[in-house]
Amino acid sequence: ELVELLEGFFVPKRLAGRKVVMTAGPTFEAIDPVRGITNISSGKMGYALARACVQAGAEVVLVSGPVSLPVPLGVECVPAASALDMRAAVLRALPDADVFIGVAAVADYRPLQASEHKLKKTGEALSIALTQNPDILAEVTALPAAPFCVGFAAESRDLDAYAEGKRRNKRLPLLVGNLVSDGMGGDDNTVVLYDDAGRHPLPRASKAEVARGIVDHLAAMLPPRV
Amino acid sequence: ELVELLEGFFVPKRLAGRKVVMTAGPTFEAIDPVRGITNISSGKMGYALARACVQAGAEVVLVSGPVSLPVPLGVECVPAASALDMRAAVLRALPDADVFIGVAAVADYRPLQASEHKLKKTGEALSIALTQNPDILAEVTALPAAPFCVGFAAESRDLDAYAEGKRRNKRLPLLVGNLVSDGMGGDDNTVVLYDDAGRHPLPRASKAEVARGIVDHLAAMLPPRV
Numbered sequence: 001e002l003v004e005l006l007e008g009f010f011v012p013k014r015l016a017g018r019k020v021v022m023t024a025g026p027t028f029e030a031i032d033p034v035r036g037i038t039n040i041s042s043g044k045m046g047y048a049l050a051r052a053c054v055q056a057g058a059e060v061v062l063v064s065g066p067v068s069l070p071v072p073l074g075v076e077c078v079p080a081a082s083a084l085d086m087r088a089a090v091l092r093a094l095p096d097a098d099v100f101i102g103v104a105a106v107a108d109y110r111p112l113q114a115s116e117h118k119l120k121k122t123g124e125a126l127s128i129a130l131t132q133n134p135d136i137l138a139e140v141t142a143l144p145a146a147p148f149c150v151g152f153a154a155e156s157r158d159l160d161a162y163a164e165g166k167r168r169n170k171r172l173p174l175l176v177g178n179l180v181s182d183g184m185g186g187d188d189n190t191v192v193l194y195d196d197a198g199r200h201p202l203p204r205a206s207k208a209e210v211a212r213g214i215v216d217h218l219a220a221m222l223p224p225r226v
Numbered sequence: 227e228l229v230e231l232l233e234g235f236f237v238p239k240r241l242a243g244r245k246v247v248m249t250a251g252p253t254f255e256a257i258d259p260v261r262g263i264t265n266i267s268s269g270k271m272g273y274a275l276a277r278a279c280v281q282a283g284a285e286v287v288l289v290s291g292p293v294s295l296p297v298p299l300g301v302e303c304v305p306a307a308s309a310l311d312m313r314a315a316v317l318r319a320l321p322d323a324d325v326f327i328g329v330a331a332v333a334d335y336r337p338l339q340a341s342e343h344k345l346k347k348t349g350e351a352l353s354i355a356l357t358q359n360p361d362i363l364a365e366v367t368a369l370p371a372a373p374f375c376v377g378f379a380a381e382s383r384d385l386d387a388y389a390e391g392k393r394r395n396k397r398l399p400l401l402v403g404n405l406v407s408d409g410m411g412g413d414d415n416t417v418v419l420y421d422d423a424g425r426h427p428l429p430r431a432s433k434a435e436v437a438r439g440i441v442d443h444l445a446a447m448l449p450p451r452v
Contacts, residue, residue, distance in 0.1 A: 068294045130352040156259045
């Protein structure tokens with residue numbers, strides 16, 4: 001904690017007076033009381049970004065899927081398991097937010113029905129019917145008084161095409177892309193920032209450093225405070 | 227670590243000279259590079275049991291699904307993601323084992339096919355075809371020179387019926403049962419031991435204490451060393 005506090009002293013307060021709402025981690029979509037569909041996401045990038053935002057002077061609400069990471073000092077953490085939980089928590093936290101950052105690896109689909117009791121092995125082949133989850137980021141950008149929205153895209157290939165495509169589809173001013181192989185689970189990451197001016201690769205670095213790079217870029221894009 | 231070492235001094239060496247192979251944690255069955263089916267399992271009970279076995283003097287190989295827990299001092303940990311990985315690691319570790327304990331929440335089913343690349347949202351309903359995973363515990367008990375086998379059962383209801391049914395089906399000398407609501411994710415657990423003599427409830431306690439209770443019961447059931 002002392003290290004976090006000290007670090008924070010030396011960070012320019014580029015987000016002073018701003019409220020940031022963000023998501024991080026995976027979601028867990030229940031199949032039954034013990035099984036579910038999830039994503040590989042350690043939550044490390046999102047937690048590093050939450051810390052960087054706080055250290056840059058922002059008020060931060062972090063809606064977090066199930067991870068086992070310590071909540072950064074000064075961050076308000078709201079736990080959420082499924083995409084539906086996460087959406088509800090985001091919408092509750094959103095009023096007055098200046099920035100929304102969707103880092104969480106939200107499951108695109110959930111089981112159509114979750115069984116109340118543990119399913120038993122039947123020896124037969126099975127199939128799980130899925131239904132599409134809400135797109136939290138798309139809902140936030142569609143709000144009448146939408147905050148500045150930042151998306152994340154983790155891809156297994158063709159990063160530029162997929163990431164810039166996602167940014168345009170969702171009409172995001174800023175999107176952070178990375179290859180699954182570069183970032184997931186580890187302590188370092190290699191990301192590329194995409195905005196209307198083009199692509200801006202950040203050097204490979206610790207997730208803490210990458211997070212500071214994202215905050216600097218983001219802060220420079222925000223409209224001046226009123 | 228010092229606490230672990232000190233604790234270990236005062237534990238009777240009821241498993242001295244024994245080799246224990248065990249599994250713990252969830253498995254992760256890939257749908258694509260970032261998504262998969264998993265179980266809710268923190269791994270805490272299995273890791274506590276591994277620690278209790280080491281403190282009771284055993285040599286312990288812990289085949290562990292993806293969890294974020296420190297490996298107990300003196301335990302050899304072999305990481306495994308899917309049920310197939312876990313089976314392979316168990317079979318490699320098994321020669322000379324006196325005891326096999328299956329604590330892991332192994333997924334009963336896995337996607338029939340894992341996609342090499344990240345699946346894209348299509349806007350359509352989806353369905354995932356599943357195929358049954360191997361039953362690691364059943365395979366171990368069926369070996370010609372099978373070790374003493376201990377099963378775990380986490381149920382959402384009717385614990386006695388399901389647990390004793392599982393024990394008889396799999397011909398296990400000992401099974402540890404608990405209700406999902408009593409144990410999963412938390413630091414405490416309430417378990418019932420099932421053996422040929424009947425049911426033996428252990429008092430609700432920390433997972434460390436419950437683990438010591440299981441080791442005591444198990445050690446008393448082992449055939450004398452040759």
